[in-house]
Amino acid sequence: MVKFVQDAKINGYYEKILEAIQIIDDDIEELTTYAIYPDMLYVRKKDTIRYIPIKFFGDAMQKVLLYVSVIFKNADKDNSYLLIDEIENGIHYTAQKEVWQMLFKLCKRYNVQLFATTHSHEMITAFEKVCEEFEGEGAYFEMARHAKTNQIIGIKHEIATLEYELETNTAIRGE
Secondary structure (H helix, E strand, O other), rough: OHHHHHHHHHOOOHHHHHHHHHHHOOEEEEEEEEEEEEEEEEEOOOOOEEEEEHHHHHHHHHHHHHHHHHHHOOOOOEEEEEEOOOOOOOOOHHHHHHHHHHHHHHHHHHEEEEEEOOOHHHHEEEHHHHHHOOOOOOEEEEEEOOOOOOOOEEEEHHHHHHHHHHHOOOOOOOO
């Protein structure tokens, strides 16, 4: 983690990482590490002088930190990708849209292709809203079994179709 924070500051990613975890807790003001605990990341909240290990802030913050660190780690590579299984886990529904916005912006900026799975209706709804903002940048695939072959197939839905399905409570999660 010491190297992670140092690299983030040197390469200009530190502020973006800080902004990303502020989606989860907007009182976070600083990230740091200590040489005696090089594998631990600490955060400092506004109006305090005390640093607290990030592990005490829950899964959402650690996941967002992991996502952005993977994006920045691969920022200089061509054709990078980020795979996230069950992206909704640990992320409160009130922050889901902002998480998608942040991921869309960073992935576009650093040429990283994102593949995420979810069964969460709230996360799918947040995704659809963000796709409206980032026209042409997102795609929605539903996994289902083929009626004749029983093989699992991916069905691409237009974002407008996804919006309609969400508005009419049509099954959107392979139900």
